[in-house]
Amino acid sequence: MDDVLLLNRDGTPLNLWPLSTISWQQAIKALYLEKIEVLRSYDNWICNSPSFSLHVPSVVMMSNFHHQNAKVNFTRRNIFLRDRFHCQYCQRHFKSENLTIDHVIPKSKGGVMRWMNVVTACQKCNFNKGSKIVPPTKKPFEPNYWQMVSIAKTLHIQIPDSSWQEYLRWPQHLVKINHTKAA
Numbered sequence: 001m002d003d004v005l006l007l008n009r010d011g012t013p014l015n016l017w018p019l020s021t022i023s024w025q026q027a028i029k030a031l032y033l034e035k036i037e038v039l040r041s042y043d044n045w046i047c048n049s050p051s052f053s054l055h056v057p058s059v060v061m062m063s064n065f066h067h068q069n070a071k072v073n074f075t076r077r078n079i080f081l082r083d084r085f086h087c088q089y090c091q092r093h094f095k096s097e098n099l100t101i102d103h104v105i106p107k108s109k110g111g112v113m114r115w116m117n118v119v120t121a122c123q124k125c126n127f128n129k130g131s132k133i134v135p136p137t138k139k140p141f142e143p144n145y146w147q148m149v150s151i152a153k154t155l156h157i158q159i160p161d162s163s164w165q166e167y168l169r170w171p172q173h174l175v176k177i178n179h180t181k182a183a
Contacts, residue, residue: 002042002160004057007167009065016168017081017152019159027057036060040163058161070145074115076101081151082143083120088136090125098122104140106131115142 003021006014014020022030028046030036041055072078079101086093088102102121105111108131119136121129143151158176159165165175 002056002058005059005159005161005164005167006036007039007059007061008068009062011061011167013168014062014066014068016149017077017155019157019168022060024056027060028054030060031057035063037063039167040161042161058163059167068145072143072145072148074113078143078148079115079118080120081148081155082115082141083138084151084154086120087122087125088119088138088140089121089129089134091137092122094122100126102126102129102136104136105133109133116140 002024004024004027006020006022008014024046027036027038031038038057038060040057040059042058044056046054046056077096080096080099084093085096085099087099099120100123101118102125103111103113104117104119111117117140119138119140153170154174156174156176157168157170158178159168160178162177165172165177168175
C-alpha cells in the first residue's frame with residue numbers, strides 16, 4: 001500500500017524533508033480515534049460492503065494543530081539538506097551515501113560539532129583536507145525551520161499521488177509522480 005500524506009491542521013505537511021507520511025494502517029487507526037480526518041483517498045478499497053465502505057486514505061489532516069518548532073534539529077540529514085547535498089569544497093552534488101560531515105575547524109584543533117563548524121564534504125575532499133583548516137566555499141550557518149522548507153523545495157521529490165501536490169505546493173518541474181498501485 002502507498003503512504004498517506006499527513007498534514008497539520010493548517011493544511012501544511014508536518015515535515016518536508018523527509019516528507020511527513022504515515023502508513024494506511026496508522027491512518028485508519030487515527031481516523032477511528034478521531035485524531036485525523038481524510039481529505040483525499042486512493043481508488044483502492046479497504047472495505048466495501050452494503051453497510052460500510054472505506055477507501056485507502058491518501059491525504060489526511062490532524063484534528064489538532066501541532067506547533068512547529070522554529071529550531072531545526074542538528075542531524076546529519078539536516079546538515080546535508082542545509083548544504084543542498086553539495087560538497088562545500090568542490091561544489092559537486094552527491095547522494096547522501098557519498099557525503100561526509102567535515103569540521104571546518106578540525107576536532108584536533110578544538111573544533112566542535114555545531115552548525116557553525118560543520119559542512120557537507122565529499123569523501124575525497126574530506127580526506128584531502130584532513131586536519132588542515134580550509135575555509136569552505138559557503139560559510140556554515142544554523143538554519144531555522146522556514147529556511148529548511150525553502151531549501152527542501154529546491155530539491156526533487158517523488159510522490160505516489162498527484163493530489164498531494166495541492167497540499168505540498170512543490171515547484172512542478174521538481175515533482176515526479178510515482179503511480180504505484182496500492183495493493
